[in-house]
Amino acid sequence: MTIDAVGAVSALPALPPISASDSSAPSSSGTDFGAMVAQGLQRLQQVQDNADHLAVQAATGSLTDVHDYMIAATEANLATSLTVAVRNRALESFNEIMRMQA
């Protein structure tokens, strides 16, 4: 189970900032959503790497703790679910906003 490195996200061009004249929009504070998603993906990558590493150990017979792999796989599964849930939620909100024009 190889998962290619996530590179495209950081390569995306940054969104233009909301113009200052738009006073109704709140000033952006804290981490922006893009950075949050990138961070989440990076963490997911780490967890997946760890699970992959242990899967190779299990296959080659150098795995000392069976549960280590199962726990890593569970964590990878949960982290993936979480990331996908966040993405779905963001997409939902975006679609909702897009529908406002109609």
Added chain:
Amino acid sequence: MTIFSAIGIAGTGVTVYRKWLDAVADNVANMNDAQSTSGQVFRARYVQARAVDYGTGEGGAVVAGTALGDPKGRLVYEPENPLADREGYVRYPDIDLGSQMTQMIMAQRAYQANLTVVDRAKDAYQAAIQIGKG
């Protein structure tokens, strides 16, 4: 690992009890190793676990080391044993099978308990991810 920490913490517990089971297996495997009275017998292994300081943000348990039993063991009168000394004695490790079995059951049950924590934590996190779905 800060996210899903309950799983990681329970995982360290599983590792501790796996090592304890290994120690018991080692003790039971070697409990009948006879030795001449001049030599040293197999020393029983006793796993020493301690907590990983929660203040560090990690939590969990870790095997700090292994204590070893008495190298003198116990003397047994076995004159027919080729290892016996002039008085007919040999040395055996001082391992009590009953106590080892008790330890084995404790380690096995604790291993299972920690795995149950992993499983329940997984269910809980999954439920959290499902919030607002459907």
